[in-house]
Amino acid sequence: MTVDTFRTLTGLVVPAITTEQMREVDRVAVEEVGPNLYQMMEKAGRSLAALCVGLLGDRWPSAPIVVLAGTGGNGGGGICAARHLANHGGDVTLVVSDPTRLHGVPADQLALYGATRGRLAPVSDLGELEAELVVDAVLGYSLCGAAHGTAAELIRWMSSGTAPVVSLDVPSGVDSTTGMALGAYVRATNTMTLAVPKTGLDSDAVGALWLADIGIPREVYRRVGVQLSEGLFTTGYRVRLTKDAGNEGCG
Numbered sequence: 263m264t265v266d267t268f269r270t271l272t273g274l275v276v277p278a279i280t281t282e283q284m285r286e287v288d289r290v291a292v293e294e295v296g297p298n299l300y301q302m303m304e305k306a307g308r309s310l311a312a313l314c315v316g317l318l319g320d321r322w323p324s325a326p327i328v329v330l331a332g333t334g335g336n337g338g339g340g341i342c343a344a345r346h347l348a349n350h351g352g353d354v355t356l357v358v359s360d361p362t363r364l365h366g367v368p369a370d371q372l373a374l375y376g377a378t379r380g381r382l383a384p385v386s387d388l389g390e391l392e393a394e395l396v397v398d399a400v401l402g403y404s405l406c407g408a409a410h411g412t413a414a415e416l417i418r419w420m421s422s423g424t425a426p427v428v429s430l431d432v433p434s435g436v437d438s439t440t441g442m443a444l445g446a447y448v449r450a451t452n453t454m455t456l457a458v459p460k461t462g463l464d465s466d467a468v469g470a471l472w473l474a475d476i477g478i479p480r481e482v483y484r485r486v487g488v489q490l491s492e493g494l495f496t497t498g499y500r501v502r503l504t505k506d507a508g509n510e511g512c513g
């Protein structure tokens with residue numbers, strides 16, 4: 263199932279875009295207008311951390327949080343969230359699918375995380391980890407085909423556990439344009455998508471859907487032809503989205 267629009271709880275209509283359109287937003291931001299990837303990933307990670315704290319409530323920060331990160335930008339956003347949670351006194355354990363394959367901004371995020379008191383555990387320790395909340399930052403909008411390898415192992419670990427899962431941008435293993443999954447995928451309790459919701463986020467795997475502001479200015483959206491309401495983030499850096507009834511029956 264895909265949708266063309268979502269709505270905020272106050273009734274604002276928010277357009278949904280495809281992965282390709284999202285890539286173009288990213289390209290125009292990074293190459294032409296700004297913000298750069300560091301700035302956007304920092305906003306993404308900090309909003310994700312704030313959502314985790316909000317979901318845990320009073321149990322925060324004694325609740326053990328396990329953050330699972332992949333090797334791309336999605337992983338980088340998760341590692342950034344892990345740092346913010348650790349910096350605020352959270353009980354954080356980070357597992358990176360393949361640390362040797364991190365490069366660029368995600369690699370810098372891992373180095374920075376190493377300066378916190380957060381723990382870093384190898385994938386082989388998964389069976390020993392206890393979590394009251396799991397952060398899914400394994401695969402984002404660059405998913406290609408059925409989840410495989412260590413990414414699939416991390417997804418299976420999440421699916422086999424009882425802890426609620428917060429997915430960054432899209433539940434890992436789900437295609438952000440079509441909402442389909444060709445293999446293992448995460449069933450999230452909450453998904454925080456970035457900048458603009460994607461057409462594939464109507465999937466049951468998404469759980470409660472949140473949209474995070476990552477600081478992209480109107481000029482970027484104008485160049486890409488995306489119309490976002492000016493009032494979208496008047497209440498803060500994240501907003502809850504729901505399915506727009508007008509979408510019923512979209513193919």
Ligand SMILES: NC(=O)C1=CN([C@@H]2O[C@H](COP(=O)(O)OP(=O)(O)OC[C@H]3O[C@@H](n4cnc5c(N)ncnc54)[C@H](O)[C@@H]3O)[C@@H](O)[C@H]2O)[C@H](O)CC1
Nearest residue numbers: 302333334335336402403404405406407408409410413431
């Ligand atoms: N403006 C924004 O929306 C921003 C988004 N951010 C986040 O970046 C990701 C997209 O990052 P990208 O590096 O393009 O890719 P991913 O992280 O989604 O994954 C790439 C990673 O995964 C491997 N992979 C791909 N398919 C599979 C598969 N079927 N099985 C196993 N592994 C797979 C691939 O090899 C790569 O290593 C976006 O979702 C956001 O979360 C930025 O952080 C900020 C701006």
Ligand SMILES: [K+]
Nearest residue numbers: 401430432434
């Ligand atoms: K994800």
